[in-house]
Amino acid sequence: MADVTYYTKEGIDKLKEELHHLKTEGRANIAKAIAEARDKGDLSENAEYDAAKEAQGLHETKIAKLEGTLASARLIDESKMDNSKVLALSKVMIKNVKNGATMTYQLVSETEADLKSGKISVKSPIAKGLLGKSVGDKAQIEVPAGKMEFEILEISR
Known part of the structure:
Protein backbone atom coordinates (compact mmCIF):
# COMPACT_ATOMS: atom_id res chain seq x y z
CA MET A 1 0.00 0.00 0.00
CA ALA A 2 1.17 3.51 -0.78
CA ASP A 3 2.25 5.88 1.96
CA VAL A 4 -0.45 8.22 3.19
CA THR A 5 0.28 11.80 2.17
CA TYR A 6 -1.39 14.82 3.75
CA TYR A 7 -2.67 17.65 1.59
CA THR A 8 -4.32 21.02 1.83
CA LYS A 9 -7.80 21.36 0.30
CA GLU A 10 -6.19 23.35 -2.53
CA GLY A 11 -3.68 20.55 -3.19
CA ILE A 12 -6.33 17.81 -3.38
CA ASP A 13 -8.51 19.96 -5.65
CA LYS A 14 -5.53 20.51 -7.97
CA LEU A 15 -4.88 16.74 -8.18
CA LYS A 16 -8.56 16.03 -8.93
CA GLU A 17 -8.61 18.72 -11.62
CA GLU A 18 -5.50 17.29 -13.29
CA LEU A 19 -6.95 13.76 -13.21
CA HIS A 20 -10.21 14.98 -14.75
CA HIS A 21 -8.29 16.75 -17.51
CA LEU A 22 -6.22 13.64 -18.29
CA LYS A 23 -9.30 11.40 -18.41
CA THR A 24 -11.32 13.72 -20.64
CA GLU A 25 -9.30 16.00 -22.93
CA GLY A 26 -6.11 13.97 -22.70
CA ARG A 27 -7.73 10.68 -23.69
CA ALA A 28 -9.72 12.39 -26.46
CA ASN A 29 -6.58 13.92 -27.95
CA ILE A 30 -4.75 10.60 -27.94
CA ALA A 31 -7.72 8.77 -29.49
CA LYS A 32 -7.78 11.41 -32.22
CA ALA A 33 -4.03 10.96 -32.89
CA ILE A 34 -4.45 7.16 -33.10
CA ALA A 35 -7.39 7.51 -35.49
CA GLU A 36 -5.45 9.90 -37.74
CA ALA A 37 -2.45 7.56 -37.81
CA ARG A 38 -4.68 4.55 -38.51
CA ASP A 39 -6.20 6.36 -41.51
CA LYS A 40 -2.75 6.63 -43.10
CA GLY A 41 -2.66 2.99 -44.11
CA ASP A 42 -0.63 -0.12 -43.26
CA LEU A 43 -0.29 -0.30 -39.47
CA SER A 44 2.66 -2.72 -39.55
CA GLU A 45 4.93 -0.02 -41.02
CA ASN A 46 3.28 3.07 -39.56
CA ALA A 47 5.66 4.79 -37.12
CA GLU A 48 3.11 7.49 -36.38
CA TYR A 49 0.61 4.85 -35.22
CA ASP A 50 3.25 3.17 -33.02
CA ALA A 51 4.15 6.53 -31.45
CA ALA A 52 0.48 7.34 -30.78
CA LYS A 53 -0.08 3.94 -29.14
CA GLU A 54 3.03 4.42 -26.99
CA ALA A 55 1.80 7.89 -25.97
CA GLN A 56 -1.51 6.28 -25.01
CA GLY A 57 0.28 3.78 -22.75
CA LEU A 58 2.27 6.54 -21.05
CA HIS A 59 -0.88 8.60 -20.62
CA GLU A 60 -2.75 5.71 -18.97
CA THR A 61 0.25 5.10 -16.69
CA LYS A 62 0.13 8.75 -15.61
CA ILE A 63 -3.61 8.44 -14.90
CA ALA A 64 -3.06 5.30 -12.82
CA LYS A 65 -0.28 6.96 -10.82
CA LEU A 66 -2.42 10.02 -10.15
CA GLU A 67 -5.34 7.80 -9.05
CA GLY A 68 -2.97 6.04 -6.65
CA THR A 69 -1.80 9.37 -5.26
CA LEU A 70 -5.39 10.48 -4.70
CA ALA A 71 -6.27 7.15 -3.08
CA SER A 72 -3.57 7.67 -0.45
CA ALA A 73 -4.19 11.42 -0.05
CA ARG A 74 -5.64 12.67 3.20
CA LEU A 75 -7.01 16.13 3.90
CA ILE A 76 -5.72 17.66 7.11
CA ASP A 77 -8.29 19.37 9.30
CA GLU A 78 -6.28 22.45 10.17
Missing part, protein backbone atom coordinates in the same frame (compact mmCIF):
# COMPACT_ATOMS: atom_id res chain seq x y z
CA SER A 79 -8.77 23.59 12.83
CA LYS A 80 -7.76 20.68 15.08
CA MET A 81 -4.01 21.18 14.74
CA ASP A 82 -1.75 22.34 17.54
CA ASN A 83 -0.20 25.73 16.70
CA SER A 84 2.41 25.46 19.45
CA LYS A 85 4.60 23.10 17.41
CA VAL A 86 5.71 22.93 13.79
CA LEU A 87 3.69 20.24 11.98
CA ALA A 88 2.79 19.42 8.38
CA LEU A 89 0.88 22.38 6.87
CA SER A 90 2.30 24.81 9.45
CA LYS A 91 3.35 28.23 8.22
CA VAL A 92 6.62 28.97 9.95
CA MET A 93 8.50 32.26 10.11
CA ILE A 94 12.17 31.56 10.75
CA LYS A 95 15.25 33.73 11.16
CA ASN A 96 18.70 32.77 9.98
CA VAL A 97 20.73 33.31 13.18
CA LYS A 98 23.95 34.05 11.25
CA ASN A 99 22.73 36.84 8.95
CA GLY A 100 19.37 37.83 10.52
CA ALA A 101 17.36 37.14 7.34
CA THR A 102 13.77 36.08 7.95
CA MET A 103 11.64 33.89 5.72
CA THR A 104 8.25 32.24 5.91
CA TYR A 105 7.53 28.74 4.63
CA GLN A 106 4.53 26.45 4.67
CA LEU A 107 5.37 22.77 5.12
CA VAL A 108 3.39 20.75 2.55
CA SER A 109 3.49 17.36 0.81
CA GLU A 110 6.15 16.74 -1.85
CA THR A 111 3.69 17.14 -4.71
CA GLU A 112 2.46 20.52 -3.42
CA ALA A 113 5.93 21.94 -2.81
CA ASP A 114 6.61 25.18 -4.69
CA LEU A 115 9.45 27.35 -3.41
CA LYS A 116 8.26 30.40 -5.38
CA SER A 117 5.04 30.45 -3.37
CA GLY A 118 6.81 29.65 -0.09
CA LYS A 119 5.75 26.00 0.12
CA ILE A 120 8.46 23.47 0.98
CA SER A 121 8.20 19.70 1.21
CA VAL A 122 7.95 18.19 4.69
CA LYS A 123 10.70 15.84 3.48
CA SER A 124 13.16 18.68 2.73
CA PRO A 125 16.12 19.13 5.10
CA ILE A 126 14.83 22.48 6.43
CA ALA A 127 11.33 21.14 7.11
CA LYS A 128 12.68 18.01 8.79
CA GLY A 129 14.80 20.20 11.06
CA LEU A 130 11.82 22.37 12.01
CA LEU A 131 9.21 19.65 12.65
CA GLY A 132 8.24 19.38 16.31
CA LYS A 133 9.93 22.64 17.33
CA SER A 134 8.14 25.54 19.09
CA VAL A 135 8.37 29.34 18.89
CA GLY A 136 11.71 30.48 20.28
CA ASP A 137 13.44 27.14 19.59
CA LYS A 138 16.60 27.10 17.52
CA ALA A 139 17.22 24.39 14.96
CA GLN A 140 20.60 23.41 13.55
CA ILE A 141 19.91 22.11 10.07
CA GLU A 142 22.29 20.36 7.68
CA VAL A 143 21.77 21.80 4.20
CA PRO A 144 23.88 21.32 1.05
CA ALA A 145 25.80 24.51 1.90
CA GLY A 146 26.67 23.21 5.39
CA LYS A 147 25.10 23.66 8.84
CA MET A 148 22.69 26.54 9.33
CA GLU A 149 20.98 27.68 12.49
CA PHE A 150 17.42 29.00 12.39
CA GLU A 151 15.27 30.46 15.16
CA ILE A 152 11.51 29.92 14.99
CA LEU A 153 9.74 33.27 15.29
CA GLU A 154 6.13 32.37 14.55
CA ILE A 155 3.92 29.35 13.80
CA SER A 156 0.51 29.70 12.15
CA ARG A 157 -1.94 27.86 9.89
Whole structure:
Protein backbone atom coordinates (compact mmCIF):
# COMPACT_ATOMS: atom_id res chain seq x y z
CA MET A 1 0.00 0.00 0.00
CA ALA A 2 1.17 3.51 -0.78
CA ASP A 3 2.25 5.88 1.96
CA VAL A 4 -0.45 8.22 3.19
CA THR A 5 0.28 11.80 2.17
CA TYR A 6 -1.39 14.82 3.75
CA TYR A 7 -2.67 17.65 1.59
CA THR A 8 -4.32 21.02 1.83
CA LYS A 9 -7.80 21.36 0.30
CA GLU A 10 -6.19 23.35 -2.53
CA GLY A 11 -3.68 20.55 -3.19
CA ILE A 12 -6.33 17.81 -3.38
CA ASP A 13 -8.51 19.96 -5.65
CA LYS A 14 -5.53 20.51 -7.97
CA LEU A 15 -4.88 16.74 -8.18
CA LYS A 16 -8.56 16.03 -8.93
CA GLU A 17 -8.61 18.72 -11.62
CA GLU A 18 -5.50 17.29 -13.29
CA LEU A 19 -6.95 13.76 -13.21
CA HIS A 20 -10.21 14.98 -14.75
CA HIS A 21 -8.29 16.75 -17.51
CA LEU A 22 -6.22 13.64 -18.29
CA LYS A 23 -9.30 11.40 -18.41
CA THR A 24 -11.32 13.72 -20.64
CA GLU A 25 -9.30 16.00 -22.93
CA GLY A 26 -6.11 13.97 -22.70
CA ARG A 27 -7.73 10.68 -23.69
CA ALA A 28 -9.72 12.39 -26.46
CA ASN A 29 -6.58 13.92 -27.95
CA ILE A 30 -4.75 10.60 -27.94
CA ALA A 31 -7.72 8.77 -29.49
CA LYS A 32 -7.78 11.41 -32.22
CA ALA A 33 -4.03 10.96 -32.89
CA ILE A 34 -4.45 7.16 -33.10
CA ALA A 35 -7.39 7.51 -35.49
CA GLU A 36 -5.45 9.90 -37.74
CA ALA A 37 -2.45 7.56 -37.81
CA ARG A 38 -4.68 4.55 -38.51
CA ASP A 39 -6.20 6.36 -41.51
CA LYS A 40 -2.75 6.63 -43.10
CA GLY A 41 -2.66 2.99 -44.11
CA ASP A 42 -0.63 -0.12 -43.26
CA LEU A 43 -0.29 -0.30 -39.47
CA SER A 44 2.66 -2.72 -39.55
CA GLU A 45 4.93 -0.02 -41.02
CA ASN A 46 3.28 3.07 -39.56
CA ALA A 47 5.66 4.79 -37.12
CA GLU A 48 3.11 7.49 -36.38
CA TYR A 49 0.61 4.85 -35.22
CA ASP A 50 3.25 3.17 -33.02
CA ALA A 51 4.15 6.53 -31.45
CA ALA A 52 0.48 7.34 -30.78
CA LYS A 53 -0.08 3.94 -29.14
CA GLU A 54 3.03 4.42 -26.99
CA ALA A 55 1.80 7.89 -25.97
CA GLN A 56 -1.51 6.28 -25.01
CA GLY A 57 0.28 3.78 -22.75
CA LEU A 58 2.27 6.54 -21.05
CA HIS A 59 -0.88 8.60 -20.62
CA GLU A 60 -2.75 5.71 -18.97
CA THR A 61 0.25 5.10 -16.69
CA LYS A 62 0.13 8.75 -15.61
CA ILE A 63 -3.61 8.44 -14.90
CA ALA A 64 -3.06 5.30 -12.82
CA LYS A 65 -0.28 6.96 -10.82
CA LEU A 66 -2.42 10.02 -10.15
CA GLU A 67 -5.34 7.80 -9.05
CA GLY A 68 -2.97 6.04 -6.65
CA THR A 69 -1.80 9.37 -5.26
CA LEU A 70 -5.39 10.48 -4.70
CA ALA A 71 -6.27 7.15 -3.08
CA SER A 72 -3.57 7.67 -0.45
CA ALA A 73 -4.19 11.42 -0.05
CA ARG A 74 -5.64 12.67 3.20
CA LEU A 75 -7.01 16.13 3.90
CA ILE A 76 -5.72 17.66 7.11
CA ASP A 77 -8.29 19.37 9.30
CA GLU A 78 -6.28 22.45 10.17
CA SER A 79 -8.77 23.59 12.83
CA LYS A 80 -7.76 20.68 15.08
CA MET A 81 -4.01 21.18 14.74
CA ASP A 82 -1.75 22.34 17.54
CA ASN A 83 -0.20 25.73 16.70
CA SER A 84 2.41 25.46 19.45
CA LYS A 85 4.60 23.10 17.41
CA VAL A 86 5.71 22.93 13.79
CA LEU A 87 3.69 20.24 11.98
CA ALA A 88 2.79 19.42 8.38
CA LEU A 89 0.88 22.38 6.87
CA SER A 90 2.30 24.81 9.45
CA LYS A 91 3.35 28.23 8.22
CA VAL A 92 6.62 28.97 9.95
CA MET A 93 8.50 32.26 10.11
CA ILE A 94 12.17 31.56 10.75
CA LYS A 95 15.25 33.73 11.16
CA ASN A 96 18.70 32.77 9.98
CA VAL A 97 20.73 33.31 13.18
CA LYS A 98 23.95 34.05 11.25
CA ASN A 99 22.73 36.84 8.95
CA GLY A 100 19.37 37.83 10.52
CA ALA A 101 17.36 37.14 7.34
CA THR A 102 13.77 36.08 7.95
CA MET A 103 11.64 33.89 5.72
CA THR A 104 8.25 32.24 5.91
CA TYR A 105 7.53 28.74 4.63
CA GLN A 106 4.53 26.45 4.67
CA LEU A 107 5.37 22.77 5.12
CA VAL A 108 3.39 20.75 2.55
CA SER A 109 3.49 17.36 0.81
CA GLU A 110 6.15 16.74 -1.85
CA THR A 111 3.69 17.14 -4.71
CA GLU A 112 2.46 20.52 -3.42
CA ALA A 113 5.93 21.94 -2.81
CA ASP A 114 6.61 25.18 -4.69
CA LEU A 115 9.45 27.35 -3.41
CA LYS A 116 8.26 30.40 -5.38
CA SER A 117 5.04 30.45 -3.37
CA GLY A 118 6.81 29.65 -0.09
CA LYS A 119 5.75 26.00 0.12
CA ILE A 120 8.46 23.47 0.98
CA SER A 121 8.20 19.70 1.21
CA VAL A 122 7.95 18.19 4.69
CA LYS A 123 10.70 15.84 3.48
CA SER A 124 13.16 18.68 2.73
CA PRO A 125 16.12 19.13 5.10
CA ILE A 126 14.83 22.48 6.43
CA ALA A 127 11.33 21.14 7.11
CA LYS A 128 12.68 18.01 8.79
CA GLY A 129 14.80 20.20 11.06
CA LEU A 130 11.82 22.37 12.01
CA LEU A 131 9.21 19.65 12.65
CA GLY A 132 8.24 19.38 16.31
CA LYS A 133 9.93 22.64 17.33
CA SER A 134 8.14 25.54 19.09
CA VAL A 135 8.37 29.34 18.89
CA GLY A 136 11.71 30.48 20.28
CA ASP A 137 13.44 27.14 19.59
CA LYS A 138 16.60 27.10 17.52
CA ALA A 139 17.22 24.39 14.96
CA GLN A 140 20.60 23.41 13.55
CA ILE A 141 19.91 22.11 10.07
CA GLU A 142 22.29 20.36 7.68
CA VAL A 143 21.77 21.80 4.20
CA PRO A 144 23.88 21.32 1.05
CA ALA A 145 25.80 24.51 1.90
CA GLY A 146 26.67 23.21 5.39
CA LYS A 147 25.10 23.66 8.84
CA MET A 148 22.69 26.54 9.33
CA GLU A 149 20.98 27.68 12.49
CA PHE A 150 17.42 29.00 12.39
CA GLU A 151 15.27 30.46 15.16
CA ILE A 152 11.51 29.92 14.99
CA LEU A 153 9.74 33.27 15.29
CA GLU A 154 6.13 32.37 14.55
CA ILE A 155 3.92 29.35 13.80
CA SER A 156 0.51 29.70 12.15
CA ARG A 157 -1.94 27.86 9.89
